[in-house]
Amino acid sequence: EIVMTQSPATLSVSPGERATLSCRASQSVGTKLAWYQHKIGQAPRLLIYSASTRATGVPARFSGSGSGREFTLTISSLQSEDIAVYYCQQYTNWLRMYTFGLGTKLEL
Amino acid sequence: QERLVQSGAEMKKPGASVRLSCKASGDTFTAYYLHWLRQAPGRGLEWMGWIHPNSGGIHSAQKFLGRLSMTRDTSISTAFMELTRLTSDDTAVYYCATGESLSDLGTSGWFDPWGQGTLVTVSS
Numbered sequence: 433e434i435v436m437t438q439s440p441a442t443l444s445v446s447p448g449e450r451a452t453l454s455c456r457a458s459q460s461v462g463t464k465l466a467w468y469q470h471k472i473g474q475a476p477r478l479l480i481y482s483a484s485t486r487a488t489g490v491p492a493r494f495s496g497s498g499s500g501r502e503f504t505l506t507i508s509s510l511q512s513e514d515i516a517v518y519y520c521q522q523y524t525n526w527l528r529m530y531t532f533g534l535g536t537k538l539e540l
Numbered sequence: 541q542e543r544l545v546q547s548g549a550e551m552k553k554p555g556a557s558v559r560l561s562c563k564a565s566g567d568t569f570t571a572y573y574l575h576w577l578r579q580a581p582g583r584g585l586e587w588m589g590w591i592h593p594n595s596g597g598i599h600s601a602q603k604f605l606g607r608l609s610m611t612r613d614t615s616i617s618t619a620f621m622e623l624t625r626l627t628s629d630d631t632a633v634y635y636c637a638t639g640e641s642l643s644d645l646g647t648s649g650w651f652d653p654w655g656q657g658t659l660v661t662v663s664s
């Protein structure tokens with residue numbers, strides 16, 4: 433099973449700041465990597481797929497990068513509504529297995 | 541865009557079973573794999589399995605084999621998940637989510653959209 437490790441576990445930020453979240457895979461997943469935003473009481477929301485492609489309707493301040501084992505989600509100018517937990521997910525084992533990181537919690 | 545609406549919260553005793561539903565709006569229910577995932581308190585997201593909306597074929601994560609069944613009723617665009625022999629470790633919010641297009645050739649694997657989640661509490 434591919435283990436996804438996210439860091440930091442918690443990131444304290446201020447509005448307008450840049451936030452950089454990291455995700456590392458235990459083995460290469462190519463670019464088969466997605467990012468989700470999860471707010472309390474809501475459904476997780478897809479932000480990024482294929483490591484760097486923004487999902488429909490996702491603001492341009494969200495960007496993803498990386499390949500292989502190392503990935504980054506960047507929020508260029510944090511807004512208050514971006515406070516949430518962010519998860520990365522690998523999908524290299526198509527239709528067989530999917531794994532998520534434990535998340536990075538953004539807090540003010 | 542399609543929306544997924546899940547059934548309400550459940551409280552079960554250890555050893556019992558729980559059956560959840562996930563209804564899709566729109567007309568794309570039969571075009572995508574439908575996945576089930578869960579998140580236990582203080583833990584990360586965990587993928588459980590999927591159902592093929594047309595054939596009804598399923599695939600489960602190894603840890604749920606023998607306990608997890610997934611079905612669907614295409615006439616009402618609804619998927620069902622049943623988990624048996626519940627323990628306190630099964631206390632979690634359970635999500636359904638749309639996955640790969642049936643025409644996909646292995647390029648996708650993300651989940652979008654997700655249902656709102658159903659809290660299942662297992663307690664004696």
